[in-house]
Amino acid sequence: MTALAIDIGGTKFAAAVVRPDGSMERRTEVPVGSDPTATLASLVREVGAAGAAGVGIGSAGPLDVVAGTVSPVNIPAWRDFPLADAVRELVPGVPVALAGDAQCMALGEWWRGGHAASRALLGIVVSTGVGGGLVLDGVPYLGPTGNAGHIGHITVDRNGGLCPCGAIGCLETIASGPSMVRWALANGWSAPGGQPDARALAADAARGVPVARLAFQRTADALATAILTTAALFDIDDVVIGGGVSGAGDTLLAPLRQAVAKQAGLGFLHRLTVTRTALERDAGLYGAAALVLPGETRSPNRGS
Structure with missing residues (x-):
């Protein structure tokens, strides 16, 4: 079957x-x-x-x-x-x-990605958009309409840009691949070979290009705010990051873990672990x- x-x-x-x-x-x-x-x-x-x-x-x-x-x-x-x-x-x-x-994505990581021991898992897809999902005590929490965990539309910057969803300053306006690229280009980044995409931006960030590194730091700070907001509501202990932008590896994860540690207040938030997907696409x-x-x-x- x-x-x-x-x-x-x-x-x-x-x-x-x-x-x-x-x-x-x-x-x-x-x-x-x-x-x-x-x-x-x-x-x-x-x-x-x-x-x-x-x-x-x-x-x-x-x-x-x-x-x-x-x-x-x-x-x-x-x-x-x-x-x-x-x-x-x-x-x-x-x-x-x-x-x-x-x-x-969150349920797949819980089932096949080595996270079955997690009591409260938050999965985040950082790609063309930013999405999220919750698995609580082994059960996906969908909410009445199926939109629970939609972390990409948590407001992280009340003075930010207009999101395609119609709101202002959503996480997606900062952390999605296209948003990162737009910000970097507006702040002086020139893509190698004329290919301005998130992969090229990640490669430049890994090489230490300042504006590319700032784009990833900005994304890490915004993601950390949204993650900790969700963790405070649902007592999350395990966060898994997937999607195309997660392919940057430590270029994203290192500043993200630092931002989570810096922003975490209450003691229970400090037990959060943040890892990259084991199952990729x-x-x-x-x-x-x-x-x-x-x-x-x-x-x-x-x-x-």
Whole structure:
């Protein structure tokens, strides 16, 4: 028995067949493209769901798991898009469960990434956007609509810029890859080879280029504020960072750990550990699969 796992990100869609032992087959990843609905259909047909116990979907948000709709900030073509129903039409008769992509990343790390001993895990995806998810006592905490843990839209700078979500000074306006690059360019950074992206910015930061290092310090400070706010509310002990920007490794993690230690006040906040994903780009797929696999179903909002 298997699960078809689907990971809907801001710039790419991925899918795979996952078995209860964690083995993964037919993993495929494609750009979102100009027609995300057509991309989804093509991806599902390519990977297939024959013999699947269910389909687990992790999607960028915001979303409504009760209605089965998604409105990813970075996919303008999808606003209140009926993603769960669209997948049901592609794989008729197979149960479908939906959760946030960062929620699935957190659940995947808890299940397959070596964090099963954690009582309170916060997973954060730092990529085109910034998302988050919570696993509390082994159960994903989704909230009534499925948006619990959406850390990217915690306000960290009340005098900051306008976020695509409509609010001011969200974490995403500072810590997402595109936001980091925009800030660095506005402050004098020139990308090597004319490729101004987060990977080039990380490479320059690792080489000690001052404005690139400041971009990562600024991101670390903002992430630390959001992490500690969440930790104070949910008594978090374990934070896992994933997404493309996390590929910078210690260029991000070293200043982030220092910022967390500096900003932490109450004693229980000092026990926080911050690590990078062990599962890389597969964490969200493992978490999506865990929503529907027998014995690994941890979602209180499983669909049918």
